[in-house]
Amino acid sequence: MVSQVSFSLEPNGFVAIGAYVTALLLISPDAKSYQYAIADPYPFVMTLQSNFVVALLLSGFLAALLALVLSFPVFRVRGDYLAIVTLGFGFIIKILAINHPEVTNGSLGLNDIPEFSNLYWTGGLAIVAVVVVLNIVNSKFGRAMKAVRDDEDAAIAMGVNTFKAKTLAFCTSAFFEGVGGGLLAALLTSISPDLFDFFFTFQLLIIIVLGGLGSTTGAIIGTVLVMGGSEWMRFLDEPMNLFGYETTAMPGMRMVVFSLVLIFYYAFCS
Amino acid sequence: MILKINNVTKNFGGVSAIKETSFSVAPKEIFGLIGPNGAGKTTMFNIITGNYEPSSGSVIFRNEVLNGLKPHHIVRKGIARTFQNIRLFSSMSVLDNVLIGFDFQARYGFMESILRFPRFIGEEKRIKARSMEILDYFGMSAYAHDKAVDLSYGQQRKVEIARALATNPELLLLDEPAAGMNPSETEELGELIKKARSDFDLTVLLIEHDMKFVNQLCDKVLVLDYGKTIFEGKPADAICDPEVIAAYLGDFHND
Numbered sequence: 001m002v003s004q005v006s007f008s009l010e011p012n013g014f015v016a017i018g019a020y021v022t023a024l025l026l027i028s029p030d031a032k033s034y035q036y037a038i039a040d041p042y043p044f045v046m047t048l049q050s051n052f053v054v055a056l057l058l059s060g061f062l063a064a065l066l067a068l069v070l071s072f073p074v075f076r077v078r079g080d081y082l083a084i085v086t087l088g089f090g091f092i093i094k095i096l097a098i099n100h101p102e103v104t105n106g107s108l109g110l111n112d113i114p115e116f117s118n119l120y121w122t123g124g125l126a127i128v129a130v131v132v133v134l135n136i137v138n139s140k141f142g143r144a145m146k147a148v149r150d151d152e153d154a155a156i157a158m159g160v161n162t163f164k165a166k167t168l169a170f171c172t173s174a175f176f177e178g179v180g181g182g183l184l185a186a187l188l189t190s191i192s193p194d195l196f197d198f199f200f201t202f203q204l205l206i207i208i209v210l211g212g213l214g215s216t217t218g219a220i221i222g223t224v225l226v227m228g229g230s231e232w233m234r235f236l237d238e239p240m241n242l243f244g245y246e247t248t249a250m251p252g253m254r255m256v257v258f259s260l261v262l263i264f265y266y267a268f269c270s
Numbered sequence: 271m272i273l274k275i276n277n278v279t280k281n282f283g284g285v286s287a288i289k290e291t292s293f294s295v296a297p298k299e300i301f302g303l304i305g306p307n308g309a310g311k312t313t314m315f316n317i318i319t320g321n322y323e324p325s326s327g328s329v330i331f332r333n334e335v336l337n338g339l340k341p342h343h344i345v346r347k348g349i350a351r352t353f354q355n356i357r358l359f360s361s362m363s364v365l366d367n368v369l370i371g372f373d374f375q376a377r378y379g380f381m382e383s384i385l386r387f388p389r390f391i392g393e394e395k396r397i398k399a400r401s402m403e404i405l406d407y408f409g410m411s412a413y414a415h416d417k418a419v420d421l422s423y424g425q426q427r428k429v430e431i432a433r434a435l436a437t438n439p440e441l442l443l444l445d446e447p448a449a450g451m452n453p454s455e456t457e458e459l460g461e462l463i464k465k466a467r468s469d470f471d472l473t474v475l476l477i478e479h480d481m482k483f484v485n486q487l488c489d490k491v492l493v494l495d496y497g498k499t500i501f502e503g504k505p506a507d508a509i510c511d512p513e514v515i516a517a518y519l520g521d522f523h524n525d
């Protein structure tokens with residue numbers, strides 16, 4: 001039996017929301033007062049302020065809330081269409097960020113975000129996220145999600161409210177994407193709409209497909225391989241001395257090599 | 271009467287899969303729905319379970335009209351089903367397949383499962399024990415941790431019935447439960463369904479082509495042909511009914 005795979009391609013949208021929420025809550029009023037160059041910020045933007053933990057939680061909850069609102073139109077469609085609809089959402093968020101400089105400072109982005117994030121925060125929260133996800137997977141909620149993935153009609157026939165199961169999965173992932181966006185903002189110290197390109201989603205997709213769809217361990221291994229690999233191959237972007245010939249710097253060369261490696265992997269190893 | 275079908279018609283575009291059909295099923299009865307291929311038997315199941323809305327007519331279960339209810343609500347009222355083509359959850363273990371039947375009966379919240387609250391642990395223990403009991407009843411508990419799709423055809427059919435029973439139904443709908451089984455497996459299944467009727471307090475409505483199986487098992491049968499009722503009564507009488515014989519012979523010649 002062919003199992004139906006449905007992707008949601010929106011993570012860049014929710015990561016962006018989390019990043020902007022955390023940035024707006026962490027940047028000091030002083031730093032806000034001089035960086036809005038395109039339009040004057042709304043007064044409420046100046047008053048937003050919280051500590052790091054609250055900022056991360058709000059980032060997560062806001063992303064989850066938006067996911068909840070989106071589930072009503074989104075889950076009317078199945079399969080391939082779902083990927084297309086959610087992909088559109090990622091673009092919409094990016095365009096909103098560009099067109100509302102009173103909040104986001106438009107294409108210039110937000111700067112001087114305090115650098116609260118570090119390896120302990122990201123690593124620690126990654127562990128918390130894995131534990132939470134595993135606890136969900138090993139409960140009636142996770143079982144219902146798996147049943148919906150395997151055979152939606154059979155799940156309905158067992159009394160599963162499949163809309164609820166899908167919405168719960170969607171909101172949970174949006175929550176963690178929002179928190180992840182907050183961590184990213186507080187690590188990079190500056191964000192702009194360009195950061196949340198399709199490339200970002202593409203990277204996540206590579207991780208998930210490499211690790212195996214629907215596998216938590218696979219997702220962790222995929223992350224380490226892809227992120228580690230793309231750092232390790234950074235030297236490919238730089239000028240090189242190949243057998244005495246000096247090559248010029250080719251930014252993006254490592255992604256070309258990386259894509260080739262992946263294509264060979266899928267063609268011959270899976 | 272536990273189930274009443276009142277003058278139900280179902281049209282798909284220009285085709286009438288069911289035409290003005292009425293019948294009633296008494297509590298604890300094993301009721302057979304038979305007829306040649308394409309007669310409308312599975313369509314009738316899909317109307318009872320709420321997967322299809324009838325074009326006209328009504329379905330009444332325990333004095334309540336089911337029309338308009340969503341399928342997952344109808345399951346919760348006490349109607350469970352199996353599928354003509356086995357539809358187990360392919361990535362999941364046999365035990366997890368059965369546990370899905372308890373999805374709406376396990377009383378704990380999302381946060382309680384994330385934080386592993388005592389109520390979560392207690393409820394999971396309870397539904398796992400119940401699932402194992404049901405699997406044991408079908409002689410399948412040794413396979414609890416195997417992938418459902420790795421089992422033999424006959425075993426998968428049993429797991430599907432076990433999964434349906436996990437929803438705690440009063441009415442069980444079986445769509446060709448003996449299809450693909452050999453004669454000894456079929457006979458064993460018949461005994462099992464009879465036994466389950468009393469042990470689980472069930473009313474059974476089943477679709478089956480194997481007339482020997484139907485004869486041995488059913489208290490009453492309804493024969494459909496092209497969506498029309500052509501016979502209702504004892505299975506032994508159905509086999510001698512000229513209209514039933516004609517329907518089956520016609521079907522035989524068409525094949």
Ligand SMILES: Nc1ncnc2c1ncn2[C@@H]1O[C@H](COP(=O)(O)OP(=O)(O)OP(=O)(O)O)[C@@H](O)[C@H]1O
Nearest residue numbers: 282285287305306307308309310311312313314354
């Ligand atoms: N969703 C649908 N859309 C259109 N036509 C349908 C649909 N479902 C069933 N039909 C048609 O309705 C008629 C009855 O089909 P049904 O599946 O109920 O037959 P059945 O009695 O279960 O047959 P079988 O013994 O082969 O399982 C057939 O002509 C079928 O093509």
Ligand SMILES: [Mg+2]
Nearest residue numbers: 311312313354
């Ligand atoms: Mg059928």
